Amino acid sequence: MDRGSGRRVSRGMLPLLAFHAINEYYRLERKPPVTAGLLVANTLVYLRPGFLDHVLPALDEVWFNPHLVLKHKDLKRFILSAFYHMGESHLVYNMMSLLWKGIQLETSMGSIEFASMVAALLGMSQGITLLLAKALLLFFDYERAYYYEHAVGFSGVLFGMKVVLNSRSDNYTYVHGLIVPSRYAAWAELILIQMFVPGVSFLGHLGGILAGILYLRIKNFYSGLDPLTTILRSLTDVVRWPLRFLRDLSCFRRPRISGRGTVGGSRTGRDVSSLWRCPACTFDNSAWLNVCEMCGTRRRRDGLSSTRPLNQHRDLSMEEVRRLRIERFGG
Template sequence: MRNRQRGSNLGLLLLASQVFQLGIDNIPPVTLATLGLNVYLFLFPAKPLLRTCLSVREAYWYRDWSRLLLSPFHHADDMHLYFNMASLLWKGIKLERKLGGAWFAYLLSVFSLLTGLVYLLLETGLTHMTEDSSYSLQCAVGFSGVLFGLKVVNNHYHPGGATYIMGLPVANRYACWVELVLIHIMNPGTSFVGHLAGIVVGLLYTTGPLKSLMKTCAGFVTSNGQYGGQQTYYNSSGYSGYGTPYPPNSGAPYRQQYDTRTPSAPPQHPYTAGLSEDEQYETAVRASLNDRGQSHHAQTSSGKGLPSHF
C-alpha cells in the first residue's frame, strides 16, 4: 500500500518527542504496541481512508463489517494521530499498570469493537428519530471514541481530583462530558456521536454489565476478582515483577530453587522480592499514581474535514 500523503509531519515529530520524554522503557508493552499499530497504519494504511471510515451505510447497508476493525486504527492526518496517541499514552500507562497487560489488551479489543457498534446504533436511532438519512451517511474514523471510553474507566479507578479544561477546574467525573461538548464546538469536524459512543461503552463497563460479561467470557478470571495467568506490573524503571509465582510447567531451575528452601519458609519468587500478591498490587497502584506520565494530559481529538474524527 502506498504511503499516505502528508504535509509537515509535525504530528509525528511531536509524538516522537512525547515518547522520547517518557522513555520507551516506561511505557507498558500493550500501550506501546497499540501506539505502534496506529502509527504503522497511518504510514501504511490498510485501505484508503474512505474505505476504512465507519458509517451505517457502509457497514450495515453494504455489509462492510471490516470497517468495525479498521476505523479505530486509522487517522485523518498526523495531528489527529498525535492528539489521540498522546492521550493513549497518558491513559494507557495508568490503566495498564492498574489492570495488568492481559486485561488491558482485552479491554482495548472489546472497547474498539463495541464503540463502533454503539456508534452505528446511535446513528441508526438518530436517523429514525429525525427522519434524516444524513446520520446514516456520516463516516467516522480514529481512536478517540475508544479513548473517551478509557477516560471513563480511568476516572472510575482513580476517583476524585479535577482536570483543567480551558483554564477552569472540572471534576474528573464530569470531565468527559465537558470535553465531549467543547471538542465538538471547537472542532466541528470531529464526530460527536463517535465520542458519545465511547462514553456509553465506558459507562457500560463501570456501571453496567459489560465488566461482568467480560469476566465471564475470560477464562483466566479467578473467583476473588483477580486476573489469573501471568500479570506484569511496572515501576518507573520498567518491569518490576509478576503476579504468578512461577510458570505451571517451569523447568528444573525453578523447581530446584523452591526445593532448597526450608518447609517453614514461604516460597519467594526472585522478581517479587518477597511481596505478597496484594502488596505487589498496592505497590503497582502507588507507582502509577506517582508516574510522571499522569501530567501529560492531551486532547482526545483534533483535525477538520471529512471523514469526521473519532
C-alpha cells in the same frame, strides 16, 4: 480531507510523539506493553511503510459509515476504522491521549485486563455509534448528518478510557482551560470539542462515553474477572506454557550439572554456600553431592566437612592426593 492510500511522510510532529513516548517509558519501572503496542499499531497504519502498504486497505475502504456497515455487514469498517487517522495532527493528538491514559490504566489494571478493556470499548463504542445513527434515522428521519457520515480515529475508545479512568475520582481537572469535576471531564470535552473543533464526529465521541459507562456497569456486575479477560488470560497462558516449560526444565537440570569446584585456592565470585570443601584433598564439591568427586571422601551430616573415604581407613598422603589430582584433570 485526505482520501489517499499512499505512504506518508512525517511533517515533524511524529518525532516529537516518539521522543515523548520514549521519555515516558524510560522513567517507568514497569513498561506497559499493550499501550506501546497500540501506539505502534496506530502509527504504522498511518505511515504505511513499504511492507504494509500493499496489505493495509485504503482509507476509503475503512471509513466508519453506518449505512455501509449495515448494508454490507462490513466488519472491516466496523473494526479497522478506529486505527486510521485523517492527518498527522489527528494521530498525534490521539496518541498523546492514549499514552497518558494507557500508562495509568494498564499499570493499575494489569496488561491482560487492560487489553480486554480496550477490546470491549472498541466494540461497544462502534456498536453504540451505529445504533445511535440508525435510531436517529428511524425515529427522527435525521439521516444526512449521522447515518451517512464518514469517520475514522481512536477517539471513541479514548473517551471510553477517560470515563473509566475518572469514574472513582473526586478531584477536579482542566478541560481545555475549564476546571470541572474529573468524573464529568469526558462530557465537558465532548461539548467543548463539538463547539470549537469543526469536522469531529459527535456520535463517535458520544458512543465512546456511553461505552465507558456500559463497561463500568458490566464490570460491577461481575464479582471476578469478566469473560473476555478470562479468555485473554487463558490464551496468554497457552502461549506462555512452552516458555515456562523450558525455563522450569532448565532450572530443574541446572543443579544436576556438576559445578566442578576448585581444588584449594580462592572462591571469589562463587556462591560459597553451594560448595563444601573436602579436608582430605581440598577439592570444592557441589552442595548437591555427599561424596567428594576427587577422592571419594563422604561428607559429614553438618555439611561443613568430610570424614574418611568410603573405601579407605587412613588419611591420604600428599603423594596420593597429587596422583588423584593428575588422574582427575588428565594432566
